[in-house]
Amino acid sequence: MGEFIPFLRKNKSFAFFSILALILVLISVCAPYLAPNDPLKTNLAQALQGRSAEFPLGTDQLGRCLLSRLLYGTGTSLKMTFLLVTIVVVIGTAIGTAAGYMGRRVDTLIMRISDVFLAFPGLVFAIAIAGMLGASLMNVIIALAAVSWTKYTRVSRSLVMATKEKEYILAAKMGGAKQYQVILKYILPNISPALIVMAAMDIGVMMLEISALSFLGLGAQPPTPEWGYMLSEGRNYMQTEPWLMIYPGMAIFTTVMIFNLLGDGLRDILDPNKEY
Amino acid sequence: MRGARNKLRKYIMKRLLQLIPVLLGITFLTFTLTYLSPGDPAELMLTATGVTPTPQLVEQVREGMGLNKPFLTRYGEWLTGIIQGDFGVSYKYGRPVSEVIIARLPATLKLAGTSLVLMMIVALSLGIISALYRNKGIDYLIRILSFVGISMPSFWLGLLLMYLFSVKLKILPIMGTSDWTSILLPTVTLAMGMASKYTRQLRVAILEEIGQDYVIGAKARGLSGRSILLKHILQKSLIPIVTLLGLSVGSLLGGAAIVETIFVWPGVGQMAVEAIFSRDYPLIQGYVVWMAVIYVLVNMVVDISYHRLDPRIHLEKGG
Numbered sequence: 079m080g081e082f083i084p085f086l087r088k089n090k091s092f093a094f095f096s097i098l099a100l101i102l103v104l105i106s107v108c109a110p111y112l113a114p115n116d117p118l119k120t121n122l123a124q125a126l127q128g129r130s131a132e133f134p135l136g137t138d139q140l141g142r143c144l145l146s147r148l149l150y151g152t153g154t155s156l157k158m159t160f161l162l163v164t165i166v167v168v169i170g171t172a173i174g175t176a177a178g179y180m181g182r183r184v185d186t187l188i189m190r191i192s193d194v195f196l197a198f199p200g201l202v203f204a205i206a207i208a209g210m211l212g213a214s215l216m217n218v219i220i221a222l223a224a225v226s227w228t229k230y231t232r233v234s235r236s237l238v239m240a241t242k243e244k245e246y247i248l249a250a251k252m253g254g255a256k257q258y259q260v261i262l263k264y265i266l267p268n269i270s271p272a273l274i275v276m277a278a279m280d281i282g283v284m285m286l287e288i289s290a291l292s293f294l295g296l297g298a299q300p301p302t303p304e305w306g307y308m309l310s311e312g313r314n315y316m317q318t319e320p321w322l323m324i325y326p327g328m329a330i331f332t333t334v335m336i337f338n339l340l341g342d343g344l345r346d347i348l349d350p351n352k353e354y
Numbered sequence: 355m356r357g358a359r360n361k362l363r364k365y366i367m368k369r370l371l372q373l374i375p376v377l378l379g380i381t382f383l384t385f386t387l388t389y390l391s392p393g394d395p396a397e398l399m400l401t402a403t404g405v406t407p408t409p410q411l412v413e414q415v416r417e418g419m420g421l422n423k424p425f426l427t428r429y430g431e432w433l434t435g436i437i438q439g440d441f442g443v444s445y446k447y448g449r450p451v452s453e454v455i456i457a458r459l460p461a462t463l464k465l466a467g468t469s470l471v472l473m474m475i476v477a478l479s480l481g482i483i484s485a486l487y488r489n490k491g492i493d494y495l496i497r498i499l500s501f502v503g504i505s506m507p508s509f510w511l512g513l514l515l516m517y518l519f520s521v522k523l524k525i526l527p528i529m530g531t532s533d534w535t536s537i538l539l540p541t542v543t544l545a546m547g548m549a550s551k552y553t554r555q556l557r558v559a560i561l562e563e564i565g566q567d568y569v570i571g572a573k574a575r576g577l578s579g580r581s582i583l584l585k586h587i588l589q590k591s592l593i594p595i596v597t598l599l600g601l602s603v604g605s606l607l608g609g610a611a612i613v614e615t616i617f618v619w620p621g622v623g624q625m626a627v628e629a630i631f632s633r634d635y636p637l638i639q640g641y642v643v644w645m646a647v648i649y650v651l652v653n654m655v656v657d658i659s660y661h662r663l664d665p666r667i668h669l670e671k672g673g
Contacts, residue, residue: 194379197653201608202626202645206384206638209630210391286507290612293509294627306507313513313616320517327510335505 092343098336106153115143117150117303126319138308138322139315147303148329154304155333158215159285165223166284167277170230171266177231178238179261185235192228200225201287208296215288215304218297222287226280233276237269271348278341282334289330305330362658369654380646381436385429387642388635396421398633402445436643442636446629451640455622459644462614462621466606468537469544473602476549478595481556482588488561496553503550508609512543512616540617544609548602555598559591593660600656607645 086093105112114134121141128136135144177188207221241247242265250264289306291297298304300311305326312322388395396415400407416422420431435442441451484496516539520528527536563569564587572582611623618624622641629637 190375191379194376194383197376197380197650198383198642198646199604199607199649201605202611202649203383203642205608205611205626205630206642207387209627209638210387210635212392282505286505289507290509293507294612294615296630306509309507309510309513316513316517317521320521323510323513323517327507327513330507331505331510334507335501338501338505 089343089347092340092347095336095340095343099340102152102333102336103156105149106156109146109149109153113143113146113149115146117142117146118301119143120301126315126322135325136319136321139311142301144322144325147308148305148325150303151305151308151326151329152333154215154298154302155285155289155330158219158288159281162219162222162226162284162288163277163281165219166226166280167230167273169223170227171234171273173227174231174234175238175261175265175269178235179242179257179265181239188231189235192231195225195228198225201290204287204291205294205296208291213296213299215292215297215299215302218288218291221291222284226284230273230276234269234273237272238265241265241268275341275345275348278344279338281341282338285330285334285337366658369657373650373654376650377647378433380650381433381643382429384639384642384646385432388639389425391635393633394421395419395635398635399445402632402634403448436640441640441643444629444634444637444640446632446634446637451636454625454637455640455644458620458622458625461619462607462610462623465537465540465544465610465614465619465621466603468541469548469606470599470602472541472545473549473552474599476545477552477556480549480553481560484553484557485560485564497557500550500553503546504554506547508543508547509612509616511546512539512613515539515543516616536617540613540619543616544606544613547609548605552595552598552602556591556595559594560587563587563590596656596659600653603652604649607649 086096114132119142121137124133124137124141125139126137127133127141130136133143133145135148138144138147173188177185204218204221204225207224208218211217211220247260247264250260255263288297289304289309292304292306293310295307295310298307300307308326309323309330312319312326315322394412394416396412396419397407399419400411400415405411420428423431432442439452441455443449444451444454447454480496480500484493487493516528519526519539526539527533569582569586572586577585607623610619610621611626613619614621614624615627622644626638626641628634629641
């Protein structure tokens with residue numbers, strides 16, 4: 079903890095975007111206290127109203143408070159994105175580590191399967207999976223996880239292969255460490271910085287993909303407040319009430335931007351030699 | 355020379371053979387998806403054609419569609435069909451799937467093509483400028499713009515452009531394909547995200563090359579900056595660019611589904627999204643397999659073109 083403050087002072091942009099990201103997390107947690115209205119309460123008599131004291135950003139086509147829905151939407155987006163990134167990193171790394179560590183037939187088999195997945199244009203396949211399984215946020219997560227794990231598998235496999243022949247691993251083995259100990263204690267900690275950078279850079283991408291599938295109607299179902307779906311509902315009123323599509327889009331854009339910049343900052347810290 | 359050509363032919367044959375397990379995997383996954391999806395295809399088909407599904411009728415159709423056979427037998431029969439170009443009949447259109455897809459494909463290819471060209475022009479020019487004026491004002495501006503570009507949801511960009519040019523300024527058609535101007539907004543929407551990504555990557559690729567010994571050597575020999583850039587650096591940076599082009603076809607095909615839906619562009623992407631909501635399984639299967647085959651073939655051509663760009667890359671290694 080003693081080194082934490084100087085670290086943040088040295089990496090100002092990283093610190094700045096961490097704080098912004100933290101604010102987003104706080105918004106999602108505190109949405110019930112911040113939101114002026116119930117995000118699900120419909121009132122057709124108050125549909126499509128402009129800004130007012132009661133509805134700071136106006137109302138949507140069902141008379142729901144746009145600001146409250148946006149605030150609650152933060153939680154939907156963040157939760158789903160973190161869930162997806164975690165699933166992809168854990169599964170991808172586990173499979174990749176198995177392939178890299180065991181080698182031979184396991185490696186060949188896993189790599190052939192991963193080749194098949196790489197041969198799919200990711201979003202096309204994700205749309206098909208999500209569509210076939212039926213529209214729901216969970217199915218969108220499954221679909222995107224199914225097309226994204228291979229990336230982590232490939233990277234972690236090559237990192238493990240490069241690490242497992244190092245002297246300190248041999249030393250640990252000779253010292254009597256069991257296989258799982260070697261993997262958990264010596265290999266994973268060494269390959270994790272690269273994977274963490276990858277995961278951090280992927281948060282923005284995954285968030286965009288989730289909201290894109292929701293926009294198509296494959297993800298969040300009404301009345302869940304979700305930015306992509308809100309945008310898709312709002313576009314029908316573009317001629318008269320453009321804010322219905324402008325605000326949710328701005329929410330997605332800002333959030334993705336913050337996480338992209340955070341990922342960039344993290345990469346500069348963990349991998350400073352490379353020019354980007 | 356003849357030896358080289360023989361080698362190339364051999365390599366292409368080898369790559370084509372390697373496609374077989376990949377295509378088997380793709381078709382198997384696609385088929386399994388239908389199997390996992392909720393809903394009875396027989397019932398769906400009846401409903402889609404406007405018939406009320408009674409239990410006897412459903413059973414009859416199930417038998418007729420071969421749905422009562424074991425999974426692998428059904429996969430085998432389906433696969434035999436698609437090898438002959440027969441993806442079954444679309445529930446919604448009542449026409450062969452391949453026919454529906456082929457009718458829709460030109461619109462998507464046109465949109466993907468114009469987007470690819472726009473993306474290349476933007477990424478190449480901005481990437482080069484950004485690298486040459488590294489850490490100057492214009493470099494920062496381009497980097498900020500590219501950051502905005504990669505964080506921007508394409509569907510939002512599309513709607514904003516539509517709002518600005520079609521609703522407010524009324525200078526472009528709002529959707530559909532009325533005349534040539536209708537392709538402008540979908541193209542920009544589809545190209546911008548990728549152009550931003552590739553501008554960044556191109557900048558990095560060029561900066562890496564600039565630091566190489568041969569560039570310093572060329573400078574020492576008195577070659578002008580511009581001729582070094584055009585003759586040496588760009589030629590070397592072409593390989594990562596071509597790789598990106600191949601991979602970007604995947605994003606283009608996927609992104610097209612979103613952009614086509616927004617602008618009601620009559621391509622395969624919009625068709626696929628509609629097919630999903632009408633639970634038209636054969637059409638979705640056909641769409642996935644067609645897109646995957648296009649993607650795989652494009653990337654194979656890309657791999658082969660490496661050799662032309664840089665003869666030092668051994669073909670065997672590429673596989």
